[in-house]
Amino acid sequence: MWIGEGGFRAWHSLVHHCLFQSNSFSPGIMDSASENEELGATFLGETPHYLVTEDTEDSRDGEETDRSNVVLREQDRFLPIANVARLMKKSIPKTGKIAKDARECVQECVSEFVSFITSEASDRCHQEKRKTINGEDILFAMSSLGFDNYVDPLKQYLQKYREAMKGDKSLSMGEPYPISISNGEMTEEMLQEGQAQGTQSTSAADLEQEGVIFTYAPVSADPLSNNTEFTM
Amino acid sequence: MPNPAEEHSEEFFEDSEDDAPVKLTQLPLARIKRIMKTALGEDSSVKLINKESMFVVAQATELFIAAIAQETAKITHTNKKKTMTMQHLITTIKESENFAFLEGTMHSTNGRIR
Numbered sequence: 001m002w003i004g005e006g007g008f009r010a011w012h013s014l015v016h017h018c019l020f021q022s023n024s025f026s027p028g029i030m031d032s033a034s035e036n037e038e039l040g041a042t043f044l045g046e047t048p049h050y051l052v053t054e055d056t057e058d059s060r061d062g063e064e065t066d067r068s069n070v071v072l073r074e075q076d077r078f079l080p081i082a083n084v085a086r087l088m089k090k091s092i093p094k095t096g097k098i099a100k101d102a103r104e105c106v107q108e109c110v111s112e113f114v115s116f117i118t119s120e121a122s123d124r125c126h127q128e129k130r131k132t133i134n135g136e137d138i139l140f141a142m143s144s145l146g147f148d149n150y151v152d153p154l155k156q157y158l159q160k161y162r163e164a165m166k167g168d169k170s171l172s173m174g175e176p177y178p179i180s181i182s183n184g185e186m187t188e189e190m191l192q193e194g195q196a197q198g199t200q201s202t203s204a205a206d207l208e209q210e211g212v213i214f215t216y217a218p219v220s221a222d223p224l225s226n227n228t229e230f231t232m
Numbered sequence: 233m234p235n236p237a238e239e240h241s242e243e244f245f246e247d248s249e250d251d252a253p254v255k256l257t258q259l260p261l262a263r264i265k266r267i268m269k270t271a272l273g274e275d276s277s278v279k280l281i282n283k284e285s286m287f288v289v290a291q292a293t294e295l296f297i298a299a300i301a302q303e304t305a306k307i308t309h310t311n312k313k314k315t316m317t318m319q320h321l322i323t324t325i326k327e328s329e330n331f332a333f334l335e336g337t338m339h340s341t342n343g344r345i346r
Contacts, residue, residue: 072270075263076263076266076270077267077270078263078267079259079260079263079264079267079293080260080263083258083259083260084297086258087258087294087297087298087301088297088301089301090298090301091297091298091299091301091302091305092301092302092305092308092316093305095314096305096308096314096315096316097314097315097316098315098316099315099316099317099318101317101318102304102316102317102318102320102321105318105321105338106297106300106301106321108337109300109321109325109331109334109337110293110296110297111267112333112334112337113292113293113296113333113334114264114267114268114271114289114293115267115268115270115271116271116333117289117292118267118268118271118272118281118289119271119272121285122271122272122276122278125278126276126277126278130278131277131278131279131280132278132279132280132281132282133268133278133280133281133282133285134282134284134285135282135284135285135287135288137285138285138288138289138292139288142292145333146329146330147292147296147330150292150295150296153291153295154288154291154292154295157287157288157291158284158287158288161256161284161287162284164256
C-alpha cells in the first residue's frame with residue numbers, strides 16, 4: 001500500500017479517525033486525492049476491521065501484526081521526540097539546526113539500536129539458560145556489536161548506579177527510593193517483576209539482581225559509636 | 233569513531249556531587265523497557281529485563297544519539313549547511329561501520345516520512 005503525501009503519521013491518524021467515527025468520514029483529511037483514491041474507496045465501502053490491520057509493506061510493522069492485530073502506537077515504538085532532539089542538540093554546534101525529518105529519523109534509529117542491543121543480549125542469556133537480561137549482558141552485547149568504546153563509560157555509570165541503589169551515606173534516613181528516576185512508574189513495575197521473580201530466587205543477591213530494591217537502615221560509620229562506653 | 237562518552241560522562245558525574253537526588257537518565261525507562269520487550273518477542277524464553285540493564289541501555293542510547301549527531305554534524309558542516317537533514321544522516325550511516333545496522337531502517341523510514 002502506497003503511503004501518500006502526509007506520510008505514516010497522517011495515515012495513522014486517519015485510521016484512528018475512521019475507527020472511532022466511521023460514519024463521519026471527512027474527505028478533507030485526504031491530501032493527494034489520486035494516490036489515496038484506493039484508500040478512500042476502501043474506507044467508504046469496507047468493514048472497519050480492514051482499518052485495524054497494518055497492511056503496509058513496511059517490514060518492521062510485520063512484527064507488530066504478529067503479536068495481535070493491533071497497531072502499536074508510535075509512542076510505544078519510539079522514545080519521545082523531544083528527548084531525542086534535546087540530546088542531539090547537545091552534541092552539535094549551538095547554532096546548528098536539525099530538520100524535522102532528521103529528528104524523526106534518529107528517533108527511529110534509536111529504537112532500532114535498542115532492539116539491536118537487546119536481541120544480542122537476549123541471545124547470550126538464552127545460551128546460558130537464563131531468563132533475565134542484566135547489565136552485564138548489555139555490556140557484553142555492546143562489545144560484540146562494535147560499540148566497545150562505549151563499554152568503559154557504561155561500566156562507570158553502572159557502578160554509580162549500583163552505589164546509588166544501595167543507599168549511600170549521602171542519603172536521608174528511612175527513604176526507600178532515595179534516588180529519583182526519571183519515570184516514577186518504573187519503580188513499582190520493576191518491584192512487581194522483582195517480586196514475581198523473587199519466588200524463584202533464593203539469595204538476597206539474586207533478588208537484588210532481579211530488580212527488588214532493598215533498603216538499608218542507616219548505620220553510622222562507626223558501629224560502636226552509639227553504644228555505651230567500653231570500660232576496660 | 234569519536235568518543236562522545238567523555239563529554240557526556242563529565243556532566244553525569246558532576247551532578248552526582250550535589251546532595252540533591254541524581255537524575256539518572258534523560259530518557260523514560262518505561263518506554264525503553266517497552267521497546268526492549270518488543271525486541272524480545274512474545275515467545276522468547278528470555279522474558280525479563282532487570283532494572284540495571286534498562287539503565288545501561290538508557291545510557292548507551294544517550295551515547296549513541298550523541299555519536300550519531302556528532303558524526304552527522306560534520307557532514308552538515310562539510311556541505312556548508314546550517315540545518316542537519318535526513319540526507320546527511322543517510323551519509324553518516326553509509327560511511328560508518330558502527331551504524332551499518334541502520335541501513336535497513338533507512339529504507340522503511342523513507343516510507344514513513346515521504
